[in-house]
Amino acid sequence: MTEYRWVRVASCESVPVREGRAAQLGDREIAIFNLGDQFLAVDGQCPHRGGPLADGIVSGTSVVCPLHAWKIDLGTGCVQRPAVNGSCVATYPVRVEDGTIVVGLPLDTPVVAVRRSNGAAA
Amino acid sequence: MKRLVVVGNGMAGMACLEQILAHAPRFEVTVFGDETHVNYNRVLLSSVLAGEKTADDIVLHPIEWYQRHDIDLRLGVRIVDVDAEAKTVTGDDGRITPYDTLLLATGSRAWLPPIAGLDQDGVFAFRTLDDTRALLDRSGPGVKAVVIGGGLLGLEAARGLQVQGCDVTVVHLMATLMERQLDPDAGHYLAGKMEDLGVRVLLGRSTAAVLGNGRVEGVALEDGTLLEADLVVVAAGIRPNVELASKAGLHVNRGIVVNDSMETSDPDIFAVGECVEHNGVCYGLIAPLLEQGKVLAATITGNRGPVYVGTVQAATLKIMGVDVFSAGDWSEQHAEPVRYEDRALGVYKKLTLREGKLVGAILVGDTSDSHRYMEWLRSGADLTPQRRHLLFPPPAADAGLDVAAMPESATVCGCVGVTKGAIVRAIHDRGVNTLSQLKECTRASTGCGSCTPLCHELLRAVAPEFEEEQKKVICGCVPFAEDRLRDILRSQKLRSVQEVLEIYGNGIGCEVCKPALSYMLDMLWCGEHDEDRSARFINDRVHANIQNDGTFSVVPRIRGGVTSPAELRRIADVAEKYDVRMVKITGSQRIDLLGIRKEDLPAVWADLGMPSGQAYTKGVRMVKTCVGTDFCRFGTQDSIAAGIELERRFEQLYTPHKVKMAAVGCPRNCAEATVKDIGLVGVEGGWQVVVGGAAGKGVRKADLLATVETTQQALEAAELFFQYYRENANYLERTYDFVERLGIEKVRKETVYAPTAVRHALLDRLRKSKARARDAWHEGRQPRHPTQFIPLTPMETLT
DSSP, X not given: OOOEEEEEEEEGGGSOTTOEEEEEETTEEEEEEEOSSOEEEEESBOTTTOOBGGGSEEETTEEEXXXXXXXXXXXXXXXEESOOOSOBOOEEOEEEETTEEEEEEETTXXXXXXXXXXXXXX | OEEEEEEOOSHHHHHHHHHHHHHOOOXXXXXXXXXXXXXXXXXXXXXXXXXXXXXXXXXXXXHHHHHHTTOEEEETOOEEEEETTTTEEEETTSOEEEOSEEEXXXXXXXXOOXXXXXXXXXXXXXXXXXXXXXXXXXXXXXXXXXXXXXXXXXXXXXXXXXXXTOEEXXXXXXXXXXXTTSOHHHHHHXXXXXXXXXXXXXXXXXXXXXXXXXXXXXXXXXXXXXXXXXXXXXXXXXXXXXXXXXXXXXXXXXXXXXXXXXXXXXXXXXXXXXXXXXXXXXXXXXXXXXXXXXXXXXHHTTOOOOOOOOOOOXXXXXXXXXXXXXXXXXXXXXXXEEEEEETTTTEEEEEEEXXXXXXXXXXXXOOTTHHXXXXXXXXXXXXXXXXXXXXXXXXXXGOSOOGGGSOTTOEEXXXXXXXXXXXXXXXXXXXXXXXXXXXXXXXXXXXXXTTHHHHHHHHHHHOTTOOOOOOOEEETTEEEEHHHHHHHHXXXXXXXXXXXXXXXXXXXXXXXXXXXXHHHHHHHTTTOSOOOGGGSOHHHHHTSXXXXXXXXXXXXXXXXXXXXXXXXXXXXXXXXXXXXXXXXXXXXXXXXXXXXXXXXXXXXXXXXXXXXXXXXXXXXXXXXXOOHHHHOSSOOSOHHHHHHHHHHHHXXXXXXXXXXXXXXXXXXXXXXXXXXXXXXXXXXXXXXXXXXXXXXXXXXXXXXXXEESSHHHHHHHHHHHHHHHHHHSXXXXXXXXXXXXXXXXXXHHHTTTSOHHHHHHHHHHHHHHHHHOOOGGGGGTSOSSTTSXXXXXXXXXXX
């Protein structure tokens, strides 16, 4: 059973419905999506050429990478197009607490200090 | 072999002859036609006049058909006498031809009302291919035309002439248009639609005289009004040609009287078509004449049996965008009227019922249910069970007409006269599987096109390997062709992508349909829609072009490629300040700053102090220019000023795909205007406006849209095309594919040659969109959303 460190990221309003936003959590760049009835989080880079998934168009519970239109299932992190090819991105559990998006980072991976200093959420 | 002589080479006569030949080739056949053409589809002359079809397109029986059946075809010969005793006919060439059986299919002619001056040059009827050709010769932009008669034929002629560029007025004696087919309410709706198209309609006016000195100059009305006219079309009604029948001693009233077996009072003379009167009725529409032909063919070949019992008359106005259908007896006397009307949409529907049965129908503005009503009229079905839903679509379970329930003899295509039976036979015997094969094989659906859905239904039901020749639908999420979708969004007044997806699609959408729908809504509502950023590509969310490393490129607008030292300094400063990876002069006379982080975009834009160049979007890119008369010793036009003005008029607008333009001062074409989406090419004394050029994946020389004298006219021609493209192209269809698909003739006809009202409407919508458009880079100062440009940073420090 994986244990998580739960990180408060931003207010729910920080991510518009059916859009994604990038978030730097330690050494991880993840993409958080607001699907209206839930938030989902995956690793931010497309397994194809590293495109920014947070900038993709949401289609149901998938996102389409803006660079070459690879389609990633946000629930499983797996590539659905060009074909189910075994490539996946990591997924992260998300909870909402008091209007805040809280993301679970697996405890078995180290985190380092935040690099970025500009742009506070909301 | 018996000698059969047919007088009249028109639709009714030849359709009947075709049936006769099918029964038994026992006749030696001679056909006389006073026109010099093989049999053509007279119903489609209005399409020829409107430029939608050519003379060749409407040929029904090519010369080979006559040859194949050993028919002695005598064209250009008018039969002037019949001797029923001697059984001979005499032509206007003096030749006498004997017959055993004579078939009169003499049709009808335009009735000329007693108006002075009708014998002048410039007065036409609209009955024949020659009339149509003469009208085409004389019509054109600026020509003033007056059509006397606001019936079916007059209105089709009016619209055809107007499409050719004429300034058209219809003068109608009665208080409402098409009063024989439409009640006054429907007539008013129709008049409104004709006026919307730009045809002037004068009702309740009587024509006193056609003025002129041997050549038409005007028309004087009884009330003293004078109308200028270069040509006059008389479409005041038709009269059956019965003179030969009278000479032969046949019983003649208004038409040649025939009985239910289509026999006249002479056992060896038969008659069919518009010249015939059956049960007191002379028919002037094609469907009844074809039915008569079938009965007559049986009678004439000794297979007497089938009888003609009259036909429910139905008329369809063949004017694109003006849907009018009328059938049966729609008078409300002793009938129960059922009505529906929507003034805003211009839709009017009326049914009349007697004893639970449909006896008449009028449809204006929406004729999609005409086949259903026609079938009810033919069958006389008891409609009591459906009484509450007569004017509404049937429940989805049995949407449309049940094709299985249609009798074999039911006419599917009224223009060409094709029955359900003929279509089913074509499918079974000739291996027809697609609509285009069906058109090829039976000619069904090649006329006004109103039966196309029904043909589809039949193909779907009967053809073993039916292939839907769908227009490309956007995607599986909203499976509609784009033109259909535009109609839906417009008529249903939908204003958000999610709404469209939920009502007409799968509720989800994807990266293909969402940007397409976003564009359509923006275009249709001229910017007054609920823009949903989530439905747009990242470039349109942050107004910059995403690069392969996730950074963005920034291209400021430099109108016409003309910049200044101050601008260049600012650009250089920005490039240094934000550590821009590359500064590049583009192929479009602009400067591209590459490698900018999303979060830096607002500051970059602020420091540049220049508007967005829209290099990231499906929108107006730029106008490339040469220096023109400003500096160039060869320049004939001020291409810099024209180019900058063109860019100002279009900038900030979205388009189906990117639009790149150029303006050049002379045909040396230094800014490559002839391979741009829109190009202005300066020539001595004016401009050529060219459209649909390409120099990308493929190379295509632009087509000439118009040659004009002034820069204002050139800009307006460009505006007309630009808005027309915005409204009619499929999303992601470049102008060169669009122009190629439609053909430049159609594009011209619907833009620069369109009626004034249509042109003004296009320009109005363009101006409305433009008035609401704004520089996207304003969002740098006023973000649409707090995190539009910035990533999220955790609220707690991670250690």
